[in-house]
Amino acid sequence: MRPSLAGHYIKTAWRKARREKAFAAINLAGLAVGLACGILTTLYVRHELSFDRHHARHDRVYRLVTGVRGGAYEAIAKVPGPWGLTARREIPEIEEATRFVLMNEVLVGRSGIRSYERGGVYADASVFDVFSFPLLRGDAATALARPGTVVVTESFARRFFGDADPVGGTLTFDTKDDYLVTGLMRDVPAASHFTFDFLVSLETYANPMRDSWKWNQFYTYFLLRDGASPEAVAARFPDLLGRNMTAEEASGYAVSLQKLTDIHLRSHLFREIEPNADIANVYIFTAVALLILAIAGINFMNLTTARALARAKEVGVRKAVGASRAQLARQFLGESLLMSAAAFAASLGLAALLLPAFRPLAGRSLALFGPSQAGFIAAMAGLALAVGLAAGIYPAFVLSSFQPSAALRGQARGLRGDSLRKGLVVFQFAASAFLLVATGIVGDQLRFVQGRRLGYDIDHLIVVPIREDGMRKGYETAKRELLSVPGVVSASASGNLPGGSDWGIPYEAEGFSPDRLPPMRQLLVDQDFVATYRFELASGRSFAFDHPTDATAAVMLNEEAARQLGWADPIGRTMAVPALSRGPSPVIGVLEDFHFRSLREKIGPIMLLVATPEMMTVVSLRIRADNAAATLAGLERKWRQLDPAHPFTFSFLDERFARLYERERRTGRLLLSVAGLAVFVACLGLFGLAAYAAGKRTKEIGIRKAVGASAGSIVVLLSKDFTKLIAIGYLAAVPAVIWLMSRWLESFAYRTSIGIGPFAAAGLAVLAAGWLAVGFQSFRAARANPTDALRYE
Amino acid sequence: MPLIEMRGVTKWYAAGGLRTFVLRAIDLVIEEGEFVTIMGPSGAGKSTLLHIIGLLDSPSEGLYRFGGRDVQGLTEKELTEIHKNHIGFVFQSYHLIDELTVFENLETPLLYKKVRASERKARVCDMLDRFRVVGKKDLFPNQLSGGQQQRVAVARAVIAEPRLILADEPTGNLSSKEGAEIMDLFRELHAAGTTIVQVTHSEKNAACGKRSVSLLDGWLEK
DSSP states (O other), X not given: OXXXXXXXXXXXXXXXXXXXXHHHHHHHHHHHHHHHHHHHHHHHHHHHHTTTTTSTTGGXXXXXXXXXXXXXXXXXXXXXXXXXXXXXXXXXXXXXXXXXXXOOOEEEEETTEEEEEOOEEEEOTTHHHHSOOOEEEEOXXXXXXXXXXXXXXXXXXXXXXXTSOOTTOEEEETTTEEEEEEEEEOOOOSSXXXXXXXXXXXXXOOOTTTTOTTOEEEEEEEEEOTTOOHHHHHHTHHHHHHHHSOHHHHHTEEEEEEEHHHHHHHOOOBTOSSOOOOHHHXXXXXXXXXXXXXXXXXXXXXXXXXXXXXXXXXXXXHHHTTOOHHHHHHHHHHHHHHHHHHHHHHHHHHHHHHHHHHHHHHTSOOOSSSGGGHHHHHHHHHHHHHHHHHHHHHHHHHHHTOOHHHHHTTOOOOOSOHHHHHHHHHHHHHHHHHHHHHHHHHHHHHHHHHHSOOSSOOTTEEEEEOOOHHHHHTHXXXXXXXXXXXXXXXXXXXXXXXXXXXXXXXXXXXXXXXGXXXXXXXXXXOTTHHHHHTOOEEEEOOOOTTSGGGXXXXXXXXXXXXXXXXXXXXXXXXXXXXXGTEEEEEEEEEEOOOOOSOTTSOOOOEEEEEOOGGGOOEEEEEXXXXXXXXXXXXXXXXXXHHOTTSOOOOEEHHHHHHHTTHHHHHXXXXXXXXXXXXXXXXXXXXXXXXXXXXXHTHHHHHHHHHTTOOHHHHHHHHHHHHHHHHHHHHHHHHHHHHHHHHHHHTTXXXXXXXXXXXXXXXXXXXXXXXXXXXXXXXXXXXXXXXXXXXXXX | OOSEEEEEEEEEEEEXXXXXXXXXXXXXEEOTXXXXXXXXXXXXXXXXXXXXXXXXXXXXXXXXXXXXXXXXXXXXXXXXXXXXXXXXXXXXXXXXXXXXXXXXXHHHHHHHTTOOHHHHHHHHHHHHHHTTOGGGTTSOGGGSOHHHHHHHXXXXXXXXXXXXXXXXXXXXXXXXXXXXXXXHHHHHHHHTTOEEEEEXXXXXXXXXXXXXXXXXTTEEEO
């Protein structure tokens, strides 16, 4: 196209857009939303697929995982400590091996700065040979070779050393052990299947089970030699295990190697270092994004083609003054490309705007702009132009084919594919209704789980971890001291808590052989636990200080435990937990069933025991609802007297319970935003169709008005057909959403029933949105002067 | 060789299995330089005949030669070439492009003819001057009176220096004074040698032409 003609077309397009602002804005917005959606999804998918690829030798790194036959789980991400080292010694294809052990939270201090740190990992010195963690300071070969050495990441170092060089400095762990900083490394990239703040040499790790073949505690990674086959390496393991374990133990292991780059999206083993993502999410996101992009593109095409009718005259005139069909096609195609370019610019802005909101939904740290993103942005621009081209070809073809004499008389040929267009609207509204109803049901279920009585009272209950051994041993004294703080109602120490941290230690029960016992969970508590948590007693009594044997020889059950053990009257029956040195102890009381896990799980059998002091890990405090801030301040002051070495930390139990449903809440939020998008895009489609229909029926409307129809009756006339389409879409969605959401609800043992509420709300929402979209067009058509419509001929 | 030669040109539209005849067996010959008026009542087929003459529409049957070339055999490209170079249209409702200024409307045919920018400007300015719309060159059509719009439309029709001007009720929407001005323009063009075919109801306008033909129910009456 010659520049002068191109300029002429751009001028025409720009003035056209200014004249029909609403149309241009809506068309632009629709495409921009679709593109922004595509951009964000691509960003997310690209991020998900990039995990662990920053390691230079990622294609040769494998993780050792073991399946355990007959175990409580299928496969575990950890193996015993000696395995990795033995394999490296004996199997030549393994170039290097490195192991990690996760550290517990530790109080790290340096000259007045102290904070609890969860980001510590014990690592072999070979970690830097297997993985690419670039050291900014220090020598990778020796940094973690000796006990008591630590390599810190930049952001961790900044907290404790500021801008000073940390290497050669000292960090104090748990107020007593000094560690020498021997290296400074860059922060672990976010796209890693696990991250850490500092590495402590594994030599430091002094667990007596360190060299045991029976203790699955080591995350173990191999660097295979170039060209080595992981299958061949894995085939050597049975022999290796056979020489180091008893035949019975070795036969229980199913061994495999897992590619490093597969871990993030495809590994869902027991004890993953961090919860991994799911490749299914990547597929779903991609499919949804492509769908939205396709629909936005088709809507763009529909709107453009619909508006083409109004440009029939222009086409006729241009043909009369000598425009060729190709020139006209180029003009209209150019307009649609121009529009898509503008939409792309808008979509970049929109994506940047939405990114902060999108990050928590996708659960990832994503960046849109940056030096490495130029190629990505260019690819997205290409995509935008491709959509513009694809969507523009059809209108260009239709417009340029107008028969000039008919076009000049205002008799533009109608467009074929009416049923296709209507089908698209039905589909869009089905999808919108589906998503809206699903959002409503997820919301209902969340309200249900959070409103449900747990069988005890978690409001105004705070949990404080016990950090210091002296306090652990004298926990009764500590409780008394904390109770003296005004506002504290009651206090209880325990080894674990309801809400998922219950234990499952083998037990015995009178009259049962071990293989007939139902699975049983345990809570390790003190004598004040039942009263502090306000459990309901079904029969018998609670642990009490005036029964001294309760501390060593008494258990409580829940009703479900009694039921599964088949004990109509459990009081006085005896149970034992040898691993906790608890001999046969009588059942003294039964609690009404209570939810000690999330509501996804059915209430199972559980037993309560009084813990020994060294097992105590937390103090639960019930505080008065009023003046909680003052109570907390008082508690902190008291804590400082009791344990000056460790800062006071606490959490509210109800918030911890709310976190159990974080995934559902995230699903709900994601659904809501996708539903909003779907409704918007569907309304655009409807808007386009209504514009087209109103344009096609201009003459009919003119005649109706000429014979006395009111504007209102015209609006009804035009809206009726579309209401039908919306209704069909809605009705199509109902069975699908009932089916799918029933399946989803089945993942909860305790669930709300699917009520009429979400359906009514979604129905009203799609109808209202649809009428708004159609109403605008209908109203415009109905208000038009009938003589304009009838002027031709 | 006549500019326009029609033998037995017939036009029908198929509607519900029936043929609705608009033109029936038209024989019409127009020589280069003629000023012909087509008259007739509403629905007689005048506009259709004009559109067929101007290659905006094609006959259902019959022979049509434009400048000696049989039109039926022409490709779309060749038709466009003839439009661009030989035919100018003037419509009853002006049909200027709303998004373009007077200047740009006049420029459009030259753009399609790929005339160079400097020459384009010169020719547009010449037209603006000749048709007394210099002061309006940056206005949009909806800012002009009907007579002014039609003067621009005539200027646009002649800017590419066509051999034939086709005018479909050019004064139908104008006041009698404005109409008279437009007819004066046609007389001037005719005097300069351009062939003109106009459709009109008006006896007064018809008087400007040298020859009149009448259409009734699709039949041409000599």
